[in-house]
Amino acid sequence: MDQVEITCSSVSCFISNHEGFQGSIKHFTSDFVVTEINIDGQMVYAESLAKSHSEPLLCSGNRQRGRNCEPKTDQTEGSALTDSSREERASQQGATDHAFSACVNMWEQHHDLEQILGRSANDELEKFAMENSLCYNHNAGENPGREHISLGTFPDKHQRANVHRAVRHTFPHLMTITTKNEITVKQNPDYKELSCLVSEEESQDFFRFIDAKVPDSVFTFKSDDNKEHRKAVHHLLSKRFGKLVEAKSFTGVNSGEMRGATVKVRFRERKRTAADCVEEDIVYTAFVLKKENLETLEAISYMAASLGVLSSDFTYAGIKDKRAITYQSMVVKKIPPERLREKCPDFEKRGICLSSIHPVSQPLSLGRLWGNHFDLVVRDLRPHCTDLRSDLAQLVDEAVDNIKINGFVNYYGPQRFGTSQTVQSDRVGLALLKQDVVMAIRLFFTPEDGGGDPSNRAKRHFLETGNAKESLALMPEQKPRERLLLRALHRYGPGQDGCTRAWLSLPHGMRVFYTHAYCSRLWNEAATYRLRQLGRHVVQGDLVWEDRERGEGGKQSARRIHVVSAVEAVDGVYSLRQVVLPMPGNTVKYPENIVGDWYQERLASDELQDCRFRVVPLKLNLPGCYRPLLAYPQNLTHKLQGHSTSLQTQDYSDHTTAPNLTLSFDLDSSCYATVCLWEIMKCEL
Structure with a gap:
């Protein structure tokens, strides 16, 4: 540089x-073709998706979660641990234990802690784990080191789940706690109590077994001919884990030809509820969406109306350009593959083509892509x-x-704000953050410059008359967002409460788009200010990623944010490519230099100096995030x-x-x- x-x-x-x-x-x-790259690093053309996701939720070489890795079990086996057939099959338990162990090992390979946390945080965690491990090994009555450490803040719940699982699997003697998106690690008192009764290896394996919660798997402690000792183990398991597991002793012959007994643990069968039955009946169908000259949300609205489901029943990893040919993964709830295939000819008339249609067992989540x-x-x-x-x-x-x-410079592009609207999306988002939903609705319906098409005439009619019913009759069918709002405004009225209820009628992805657009506009302005005022050098108070490693799913927010010190700035420890700027929100920190001051002044100029980026009546919550400058x-x-x-x-x-x-x-x-x-x-x- x-x-x-x-x-x-x-x-x-x-x-x-x-x-x-x-x-x-x-x-x-x-001239503009966009193809999504999924979290496996594969482009989601129909052919590649069909190959990589034919078994999307089974253990494979892909990055899948350990909870989906379930060992195959004998369907004829009794469901209760007290069944006599259980005792007869006790000697064969090694097969199930091996399957469970293989599944855990595979999960561990795909969740490397250093990759998730970054090298610095991982080194600190290993040091803390060693301090507590020494405490257990020496049977010390108290922790000789620190009581807890912080791993940092993780705004995304999927990232938090990955951190929790990875830490507990790698260091079973530790426990993780989340407080306002911050994850802290401390000594696990249950582990300490169990390690006084069984070996260190058994304690670690048992807590991995408990954490994985693989259905129908069984954990077996080593053979023990001391009845009082087995009784103590049973008592601890019942006291600490009784609601989750049940345990029973089985007598047998150990390797030394001595009569002994083993304690076997399995998960209790959970009582089925009405909600469980409903959840099991939900069908999820994945497909590749190819669209041309359509917004992602517009395509979803059309498909939802045609299929008779809600727009919120569609999930996707990201929104793609409108004026382009785009390919992306998508999942729809409640629609079986056969019905989706039947609708394909109708969709194609609107520039929507579906391929690689196949069943899956869970929806997609926003941001689950590499790029x-x-x-x-x-x-x-x-x-x-x-x-x-x-x-x-x-x-x-x-x-x-x-x-x-x-x-x-990593600016948000013009499509983030709308390129043809007289009133762009960020101004609607600002009105929402100021809780002026009536103004937000009016800005939303502002006609485009020089527009004499039917949608502009309908918008103009609403602004002039306030008559939502008549405006709805004028609004073209291919304007789903406008029609949703007008229908709700006709039902609830144009007042503050009516506008609030109307806005809530939009799918969540559509609602947050406008507030995100406002935050994106601020980020763009902050990037320009940062470069104009401070140039290409990293200065004191800048925010940087501590490393260049990717987190799970490619999300950079899993890494730790560091404030550059005066010494680091002089020594050139960091480069401009490591500098990040915050997207405004309720969990981010701001640069500790003139750029941070600019953020506060800029928010104040929009009367958001006291904004906590939570708008409860509109169900909006913006935690914020960090975006690389370059x-x-x-x-x-x-x-x-x-x-x-x-x-x-x-x-x-x-x-x-x-x-x-x-x-x-x-x-x-x-x-x-x-x-x-x-x-x-x-x-x-």
């Missing part, structure tokens, strides 16, 4: 100093300067080489097509002969290809 020169336009900054070039993107929707692959065409290339002596091929090569090395394309390739090698014969003013540029690259999730093109071409598109 030593040769990087930051240049800024009116609203954004460029991180490299090459000249760039002009061109047009999205001339055709086929996206882009295949782009930039048409009508020409230099910024009309001087024919400019070598376009050289300009392109220089631009591509620079972005490979220096990356680009992003880097991966696997970037390019090709210039139709370019004359003779500069004298190349007429860049003639669009019929102007060359085209094809680009192919991968970006991490939530990074924008349009912003990457800004940096390559040195223009705002």
Whole structure:
């Protein structure tokens, strides 16, 4: 980064100093193809998805959770531990124990603690675990070291679950506790009590067994001919784990030909409730969605209406561009594969194609992807300067080489805010955060500039008359969000309570989109301010990731945030690519320098200085997150097509002969290809 020169336009900054070039993107929707990359690192074309997810929830080479790794059991075996057949099969228990152990080992391979926590936090955890392990081994009456340590904050519940499982499996003598998204680790008193009765190895294996909760698995303690000792073990198991497991002693012959007994533990059969029956009956169907010139939420709304389900019954990992051809994974609840296939011909008429339709046992969750692959065409290339002596091929090569090395400023792209609306999405989000839902509704229905189409006429009619019923009759069918709101406003009225209830009628993903847009706008402004005021050097008070390791699912928020000290800034310990800026929310910290001051002043200017980013009446809760200041394309390739090698014969003013540029690259999730093109071409598109 030593040769990087930051240049800024009116609203954004460029991180490299090459000249760039002009061109047009999205001339055709086929010029912009986006393919989701799932958490296994595979692009979700129909063919690849069918191969990698034919058995999506079984133990395999993919990153799957340990709780899905269930050992196969004999269906004829009695369900109660007291059944005599259990005793007859006691000597065969090794097979089940082996299956359980294999499943646990596989789970452990895919949840490396250093990858999840980062090297620094993992080293601290190992040190703390060793202190407590020595305490157990020496039978000390008290912990000779620290009582607890913090692993940091983890806003995402899936990340917290992974941390809890990984820590407890790796260090069974420790327990984890979550308090306001912060995970702390302390000594497990139950483990300490059990380790006084059985060996260290048995204690560790038993707590791994308890934590995994694999159905129909059985844990067997070593043979013990001391009846009083077995009684003490039974008493502890009943006192500490009686609601979860049941235990029984089985007599047999041990390896020393002595009569003894083993204590076997299995999970209690949970009483089935009505909710369990309903949950078991829920059907989930996964598919690859290919859409063209449609928003993800618009496609979902159309499919939901056609299938007779709610939009919230569809789950996905991320929202894709509208003016593009996009491929992404999706799961729908309550719809079997056969019915979904029947609807495919109807969907295709709307530019929606489904493939790789197959059953799964759980929905998708937002953010569960590695990123996206882009295949782009930039048409009508020409230099910024009309001087024919400019070598376009050289300009392109220089631009591509620079972005490979220096990356680009990780701005949110224009599609985050809406490019054609008179009132953009972030202003709606601001009104929601200020709890002015009536204003948010009016901003939502503001017509677009120069728009005389039916949807704009319907919006204008609502703003002028307040008559939701008449406006609904004017609103086209392909405007699902507008129709949902108008239908609810007609039912509940246009007042504060009616507008609140109307807004809640929208699916959650649609509701939070607008508040996220506001926070994204602030992030963009903060990035520009940071680069303009502090340049390319890391300074005291900046926030950085402590390492460059990915967390599970590729999410960077699993790593620890560190505030750069004065000494670290002088010594150049961190680089600009490690700097992050916070997305405003109720769990983030802000930079401890002028950038942090800017955040507070900027929020105050929008009258949000006291905002806790929770709007209870609208069921909105924004924890916030951290976003890297810079992003880097991966696997970037390019090709210039139709370019004359003779500069004298190349007429860049003639669009019929102007060359085209094809680009192919991968970006991490939530990074924008349009912003990457800004940096390559040195223009705002």
